[in-house]
Amino acid sequence: EVHLLESGGGLVQPGGSLRLSCEASGFTFRNYPMTWVRQAPGKGLEWVSSIDTSGLERYYADSVKGRFTVSRDNSKNTLHLQMNSLRAEDTAVYYCAKYSGSGTRVFDYWGQGTLVTVSS
Amino acid sequence: EIVLTQSPATLSLSPGDRATLSCRASQSISSSLVWYQQKPGQAPRLLIYDASNRATGIPVRFSGSGSGTDFTLTISSLEPEDFAVYYCQQRSNWPITFGQGTRLEIK
Numbered sequence: 001e002v003h004l005l006e007s008g009g010g011l012v013q014p015g016g017s018l019r020l021s022c023e024a025s026g027f028t029f030r031n032y033p034m035t036w037v038r039q040a041p042g043k044g045l046e047w048v049s050s051i052d053t054s055g056l057e058r059y060y061a062d063s064v065k066g067r068f069t070v071s072r073d074n075s076k077n078t079l080h081l082q083m084n085s086l087r088a089e090d091t092a093v094y095y096c097a098k099y100s101g102s103g104t105r106v107f108d109y110w111g112q113g114t115l116v117t118v119s120s
Numbered sequence: 121e122i123v124l125t126q127s128p129a130t131l132s133l134s135p136g137d138r139a140t141l142s143c144r145a146s147q148s149i150s151s152s153l154v155w156y157q158q159k160p161g162q163a164p165r166l167l168i169y170d171a172s173n174r175a176t177g178i179p180v181r182f183s184g185s186g187s188g189t190d191f192t193l194t195i196s197s198l199e200p201e202d203f204a205v206y207y208c209q210q211r212s213n214w215p216i217t218f219g220q221g222t223r224l225e226i227k
Contacts, residue, residue, distance in 0.1 A: 035216075037164075045156075045164065045207050047216040061215050095163055105211035106154050108175065110163035 002026040002109040004096050009114030016086050016118070022079040022096030022111055030074035033099040035107060036081050038092035038116075048094070049081065053102065064090075086118045122146055122210050126219035132227040139195040141222045143208035148188045152212035155184055155193045158221075159204045167206075168193065198224075 008020040022034070036048040049070040050059045058070050069082040079096050093115050097107035123146040133139055143153065151171040156164040166175040168184035171191055181196040195202055203226050208219040 044221045045158075045209075045218040047209075047218065050216070059214055100166075100169065104169075105152075105216055106166065106169045107156075107164075107209075108166045110165075112163055 002098065004098065004109060004111035006094065006096055006111045006114035009094065009116045011117045011119065012086055013120050014087060014118055017082070017084045018086065018116060020081040020083065020094055020096075020114060020116070022081075024077045024079065024096075024098070027098065027109075029072075029077040031102075033102060034072060034079045035097050035099065035105075036070065036079075037095045037097055037107070037110075038090075039095070039113075040089075040092045043092075046092070050099075050105070051079070083116070086116075088118050090116060091118045092116060121215055122149060122213055122217050124208050124210055124217055124219035126206075126208060126222045128222060129220070130223045130225060132225050133198055134227045135198050135200055137198050137227075139193075139198055139202070139224060141193040141206055141224070143186075143191040143193070143219050145189045145191070145210055149210045149212035151187045152210055153184070153186065153191045154209040154211055156207045156209065157202075157204050158207065164207065195224075200226075 003025045005023045035050040051070045055072045067085045071080045093113040095113045097110040100106040100108040125144045127142045153171045155168040158164045172184045205221045
């Protein structure tokens with residue numbers, strides 16, 4: 001059974017940093033691109049970032065480009081999102097999700113999310 | 121960036137009714153359209169990919185149609201567990217974008 005477990009969320013001051021992690025199990029992690037999607041309180045879904053199987057190809061939403069960095073450790077079945085220069089508008093639940101296949105950009109399994117709150 | 125516009129914002133129906141949800145893209149995305157369902161406090165769940173293909177385990181009452189810029193998610197006969205928020209997502213171009221959602225509520 002596929003399982004994705006996010007961690008690392010919490011309360012951080014504007015301008016601060018946070019590193020999210022997503023531990024994957026139940027599938028061959030190194031074979032699947034992964035993604036981060038966020039959802040501000042009471043709002044809709046916003047794609048944040050995606051990474052290919054090797055970690056060499058990375059994609060970002062304009063809203064986080066230059067501030068967030070996605071990475072993966074295939075030896076540890078873990079996805080990361082390093083978030084720097086955080087702003088109030090980054091407050092959201094952050095979900096990691098698995099691609100259904102290489103290059104599909106279809107997210108077939110999702111974690112339960114981790115809440116990031118940016119506030120002074 | 122491709123903008124997805126979902127309508128209506130809220131749909132009020134009763135169990136047993138037929139639900140029709142719309143998603144319109146700002147430019148053609150062929151059949152590269154995905155539908156998700158999200159219930160309160162839960163992560164989204166994949167329903168339909170490539171406009172009309174049901175994901176594994178999705179009941180046959182859910183169907184998708186459309187291509188180009190206009191897409192529809194149809195729930196043929198609503199069950200109590202279908203009342204939720206539905207999002208469309210385009211996978212045609214970067215950046216990946218989602219619609220703003222349609223809330224399906226019990227009338």
